[in-house]
Amino acid sequence: MASNPDETRTTALMSGDAYRESLRRYSPRVFVDGRAVESVADAPEFRPGVNALAVTYDFALDADKAPLMTAQQTLTGRTVNRMLHINESGGDLLNKLEAVRLLCQETGCAQRYLAHDALNAIHQVCAHIDDARGGTEHRDRFLAYLEHAQAQDLSLGIAMTDAKGDRSRRPHQQGNADTYVHVVERNGKGIVISGTKAIVTGAPYMHEFLVMPCRNMGREDADFAVCCAVPVDADGITIVARPAGRPGEKAEHGEPLFSRRYGQSTAVVLFDRVFVPWERVFYAGEWEHSGLLTYNYATHHRHSCIGARAGFGDLLIGAGALMCEANGFDPGTKSNLREPMVELIKITEGFFACGVAASVYGTRDEHSDSFMPDPVFSNIGKLLLATQIYDMHRLAHEVSGGLIVALPGPDEDHNPATAATLSEVLRANPDVPYEKRIEVARFMEDLTASYQGGWYSVISLHGGGSPAAMKQEIWRNYPVGNKVELVERLLDRGVSAEQNRPITRNRQPGRCCAAGCSAPGQAVTVPLPKARR
Numbered sequence: 406m407a408s409n410p411d412e413t414r415t416t417a418l419m420s421g422d423a424y425r426e427s428l429r430r431y432s433p434r435v436f437v438d439g440r441a442v443e444s445v446a447d448a449p450e451f452r453p454g455v456n457a458l459a460v461t462y463d464f465a466l467d468a469d470k471a472p473l474m475t476a477q478q479t480l481t482g483r484t485v486n487r488m489l490h491i492n493e494s495g496g497d498l499l500n501k502l503e504a505v506r507l508l509c510q511e512t513g514c515a516q517r518y519l520a521h522d523a524l525n526a527i528h529q530v531c532a533h534i535d536d537a538r539g540g541t542e543h544r545d546r547f548l549a550y551l552e553h554a555q556a557q558d559l560s561l562g563i564a565m566t567d568a569k570g571d572r573s574r575r576p577h578q579q580g581n582a583d584t585y586v587h588v589v590e591r592n593g594k595g596i597v598i599s600g601t602k603a604i605v606t607g608a609p610y611m612h613e614f615l616v617m618p619c620r621n622m623g624r625e626d627a628d629f630a631v632c633c634a635v636p637v638d639a640d641g642i643t644i645v646a647r648p649a650g651r652p653g654e655k656a657e658h659g660e661p662l663f664s665r666r667y668g669q670s671t672a673v674v675l676f677d678r679v680f681v682p683w684e685r686v687f688y689a690g691e692w693e694h695s696g697l698l699t700y701n702y703a704t705h706h707r708h709s710c711i712g713a714r715a716g717f718g719d720l721l722i723g724a725g726a727l728m729c730e731a732n733g734f735d736p737g738t739k740s741n742l743r744e745p746m747v748e749l750i751k752i753t754e755g756f757f758a759c760g761v762a763a764s765v766y767g768t769r770d771e772h773s774d775s776f777m778p779d780p781v782f783s784n785i786g787k788l789l790l791a792t793q794i795y796d797m798h799r800l801a802h803e804v805s806g807g808l809i810v811a812l813p814g815p816d817e818d819h820n821p822a823t824a825a826t827l828s829e830v831l832r833a834n835p836d837v838p839y840e841k842r843i844e845v846a847r848f849m850e851d852l853t854a855s856y857q858g859g860w861y862s863v864i865s866l867h868g869g870g871s872p873a874a875m876k877q878e879i880w881r882n883y884p885v886g887n888k889v890e891l892v893e894r895l896l897d898r899g900v901s902a903e904q905n906r907p908i909t910r911n912r913q914p915g916r917c918c919a920a921g922c923s924a925p926g927q928a929v930t931v932p933l934p935k936a937r938r
């Protein structure tokens with residue numbers, strides 16, 4: 406374990422191609438659409454997903470983007486991909502937010518940020534467990550794993566959401582115990598786990614899984630409280646995946662359809678007596694820490710989701726403006742088009758601003774010494790994007806017109822009987838060639854009105870937790886008590902005798918001192934690459 410802060414080691418950061426090649430070193434058991442997959446690296450069904458992950462590697466090696474896409478990890482002394490970095494300041498939170506936005510502008514959804522969110526949450530929980538018990542066992546184990554993940558520049562899939570069975574019952578009450586991943590055996594060498602994680606992003610083309618509980622656990626649920634790391638091809642793991650994006654869609658004029666190039670596979674991951682050595686077990690049975698792990702992960706992840714969906718918003722804003730232009734309009738002079746465009750900008754930058762606020766008001770976790778975004782702003786930002794994604798699609802449709810779903814298919818582009826006539830009569834702005842108009846119309850359809858468009862809605866709504874989960878966290882963390890005291894003071898009612906009312910216990914978190922939690926003078930952000938400015 407390298408912990409000498411004077412020693413700056415550079416990780417062998419992989420390129421996108423090296424990442425593609427690295428997948429050949431693993432032989433996971435994968436099925437897609439009912440067929441066994443021999444080689445994930447070569448399977449056309451996963452190519453859009455592998456391409457999206459590859460961008461996270463290539464950007465880290467791009468000199469213009471590297472200051473944002475990499476970070477210096479004091480804990481390990483390495484320069485690491487930001488998607489594997491443990492936050493050391495509020496500036497790190499802001500840079501991660503910007504990095505995720507940049508990646509998702511390029512790919513729609515770059516997926517690898519889930520690893521950042523899980524590593525940060527597990528790091529915090531290991532420190533909490535050690536501090537509660539005394540000792541450094543959990544910290545040491547996690548740091549050894551972090552060193553391994555950063556040195557190998559791994560892609561890590563997050564296996565958190567269990568199949569969950571009957572939602573009204575707790576894990577130990579389920580008729581089938583395998584609806585949750587749980588420990589079935591312990592011995593001197595490690596643990597054996599079985600059960601089902603229902604939704605794992607990018608599972609086939611990850612290197613390892615981080616297995617984590619998805620909810621609060623009670624004492625009777627102790628076997629279900631398990632957090633560990635396993636390679637994707639460990640004996641007993643079966644990955645049942647959906648294709649990434651729309652790999653089967655036909656090509657068209659010019660560039661291939663966006664979701665043929667970039668997309669995201671999700672998979673059900675079945676664990677059947679999978680052995681995990683103790684050095685990869687972060688905890689097993691510590692049910693009382695599961696709530697903290699899910700809370701920390703959810704806070705980091707909702708913060709990242711804000712950056713991700715802002716990147717998607719950028720795509721809609723750009724495509725919306727191009728559709729206006731292709732139709733012959735300048736939204737600057739047509740208020741009926743400017744208004745929906747401004748609404749789209751307001752929504753995107755509105756929830757993104759919550760991510761910025763969550764970074765600025767981020768706090769140092771006293772156990773792990775790492776930084777955590779403010780939970781209220783993280784949850785409000787995620788809640789806004791979850792519900793407003795449908796408005797984003799509506800506004801993009803409003804400025805674009807019906808052509809985005811009514812155009813003849815790509816095969817018609819090459820039909821000698823119709824192609825020339827169509828390109829004449831379906832041209833609008835004389836300065837924009839027909840091919841350019843239909844290219845942006847199909848891009849808009851792809852992102853908002855296709856299978857992929859529905860997919861972006863559902864990932865925004867449920868990815869990182871359903872709206873109910875965000876509302877619960879906002880209520881739990883919002884300082885309603887401070888506001889009650891404020892009004893009572895203004896009304897001169899006096900509050901001291903009633904301090905024990907539940908509602909006044911809630912105090913404002915995160916605003917601990919005038920200077921905030923970053924050292925004065927500390928750089929907050931690195932310069933943005935041109936693409937984001």
Ligand SMILES: Cc1cc2nc3c(=O)[nH]c(=O)nc-3n(C[C@H](O)[C@H](O)[C@H](O)COP(=O)(O)OP(=O)(O)OC[C@H]3O[C@@H](n4cnc5c(N)ncnc54)[C@H](O)[C@@H]3O)c2cc1C
Pocket residue numbers: 519562563564565566567569572573604605606607671863864867868869870871872873874
């Ligand atoms: C595209 C996509 C990618 C994802 N990637 C990952 C990933 O990589 N890793 C991962 O671990 N997870 C992932 N998720 C899972 C995501 O976190 C869950 O979808 C989310 O937490 C909701 O869980 P669920 O889908 O099981 O919905 P459900 O739990 O079935 O919820 C459905 C509805 O029922 C309500 N509900 C559920 N339980 C209760 C209850 N006890 N009381 C009252 N109401 C209840 C919910 O609020 C919701 O409105 C992904 C999801 C999507 C859509």
